[in-house]
Amino acid sequence: MRTRWILVLVMGLLLTACSSDDGASDGRVTLRFQSLAWQEESVDANKELVEEWNATHPDVKVDYVQGSWDSVHDQLLTSFEGGEAPDVIHDASDDLADFAYGGYLADLRELLPERLKSDIPKRSWETATFGDGIYGVPFLQEPRVLIANAEWLRESGVRVPTPQEPWTWQEFRSIAKELSGGGKYGVAWPLKEPVSATLNLSLSTGGQMFHRGADGKVTVRFDAADEVVPRTVHDEVNTDGSASSATLGMGGSDTLPGFFGGKYAMVPLGFSYRQQIVQQAPKGFDWQVLPAPAGADGLAQGVSPQTLSVAEDSPYKKEAVEFIDFLLRPENMVRLALGDWMLPTGTEALKDPALHTAKDDWATGTALAAGLRSAPAQSVRGYPEWKDKVATPAFQEYYSGAIGIEELRKRLVEDGNLVLARYQR
Structure with a gap:
């Protein structure tokens, strides 16, 4: 009998170890962030921000994963159905409907910090709202x-x-x-x-x-x-x-x-x-x-702005949203916008002088931001x-x-x- 209980205990410990997430043995959370950045400046900006996060958040490590706009929808669908979706997902708002209604993305309403909710205008939030939920954070847009x-x-x-x-x-x-x-x-x-x-x-x-x-x-x-x-x-x-x-x-x-x-x-x-x-x-x-x-x-x-979403199956939704909040601080949102030659959605980021220059006509585009609405x-x-x-x-x-x-x-x-x-x- 004693031998049987010892075997049960050992098997239980083994199962617990096998089911643990990567890095969980040392108490460290690892998030996978799939980015669709493709221009050199944009890729550099994203990777630099990931490095800055990792340097200041020793308990939550972010792994940068390179995705592609050409195949993102099918790739995400396969990863969702296979239970291998990244924790933080870069996409565009017009690609989210099927994933949101299909239950693959987390509803972010109760997870988003007030700073981020108030900084991005209602008209931008509407682009990532499906039914009663918000399934992405819109952060880059272009007229x-x-x-x-x-x-x-x-x-x-x-x-x-x-x-x-x-x-x-x-x-x-x-x-x-x-x-x-x-x-x-x-x-x-x-x-x-x-x-x-x-x-x-x-x-x-x-x-x-x-x-x-x-x-x-x-x-x-x-x-x-x-x-x-x-x-x-x-x-x-x-x-x-x-x-x-x-x-x-x-x-x-x-x-x-x-x-x-x-x-x-x-x-x-x-x-x-x-x-x-x-x-x-x-x-x-x-x-x-x-x-x-x-x-x-x-x-x-x-x-249809670019968005950042969280997978519904992610065990680290809170940490994923904290990383998104870091990425989209006004000064960081400006860096991402400049890297992609697009406009940020955030009202504070839009005030940055770098987006109001005559050079390359940044000022003309920024002046159009107030008229941007959710695509029909x-x-x-x-x-x-x-x-x-x-x-x-x-x-x-x-x-x-x-x-x-x-x-x-x-x-x-x-x-x-x-x-x-x-x-x-």
């Missing part, structure tokens, strides 16, 4: 802007817009036409992925596309306010000849050689593209950042399928001139609502 050939604009004599006096969408169309001719174009629209650009810019005109009813179900509408931006792009390409049809299938980077070569006066791009322009532009090339056109709702624009499709279940199977091909055909506005409306609404209905039964 879509017009990158313009400054010399071309000066020589043309057109009015140059500012955040205080932006162009209207009609004015933008007229000026793009004025800047065109002789085989050159006023604007190049890189719309390989046309849906998010169209929906996010349409917030300026009051467009919303997705509407939630009293029963909580979401349906698609394509009203007059939703038409303004698509019509502008379509007419610049197919009526005015002020936008090149060749760029419709391009990504943003693909348009830069033509922009540098003097083929396009303006290119609508994300604010962070400035880094590529600084690195790649020919010596002496004069460029500037202009605000995107404004509509009935001014400079409002939809964004942010919390819509079924949006990825609607985008891939319905909206992307419909917008591509409309912008190329293959179909008209009524056929576009029919596909987006009728076909789109059939898709969304499957997710809302």
Whole structure:
């Protein structure tokens, strides 16, 4: 009998040892932080902050894990289902819905420190809110802007817009036409992925596309306010000849050689593209950042900020949030923003002088931060399928001139609502 109890005791100790987390034997917690930083400056900033944390928090060690934007969704899904998800997860808010509703991410409402909750505006928190919970901390964002050939604009004599006096969408169309001719174009629209650009810019005109009813179900509408931006792009390409049809299938980077070569006066791009322009532009090339056109709702624009989340299965949620709070102290958020050439969400970080310089037009982008809102499709279940199977091909055909506005409306609404209905039964 005594031998049997000794065996039971030994087996229990062995099981306890085997089930302990890495580092638990010495009382030290180890967190895995998966970062999607990819630009050298951004990777360096993230790794430096991890090192600073580890140097000042001997009981909570953070391991830096390099992830990739190209494969993050599938990689995270596999790691969640396999019980191997990182504790702290870097992603974008428009990728969180399935993980949040699927129970893979921790609800952070009771874990977030008051400093962080009050520093980030409500409009930014809405981008990571699904149902009643908050499943990520939004920390970096970028407006879509017009990158313009400054010399071309000066020589043309057109009015140059500012955040205080932006162009209207009609004015933008007229000026793009004025800047065109002789085989050159006023604007190049890189719309390989046309849906998010169209929906996010349409917030300026009051467009919303997705509407939630009293029963909580979401349906698609394509009203007059939703038409303004698509019509502008379509007419610049197919009526005015002020936008090149060749760029419709391009990504943003693909348009830069033509922009540098003097083929396009303006290119609508994300604010962070400035880094590529600084690195790649020919010596002496004069460029500037202009605000995107404004509509009935001014400079409002939809964004999907980068986020930091905590895995629901993490045994160290409290420590993970403490690390996130450290990463997102105002001075650290500025370092991350500068490394990614993006804007911080935090109100204190946005005040930093480094983000208000004329150099590289930081000041122009920072002036647009107040108009950034949650992207219209942010919390819509079924949006990825609607985008891939319905909206992307419909917008591509409309912008190329293959179909008209009524056929576009029919596909987006009728076909789109059939898709969304499957997710809302």
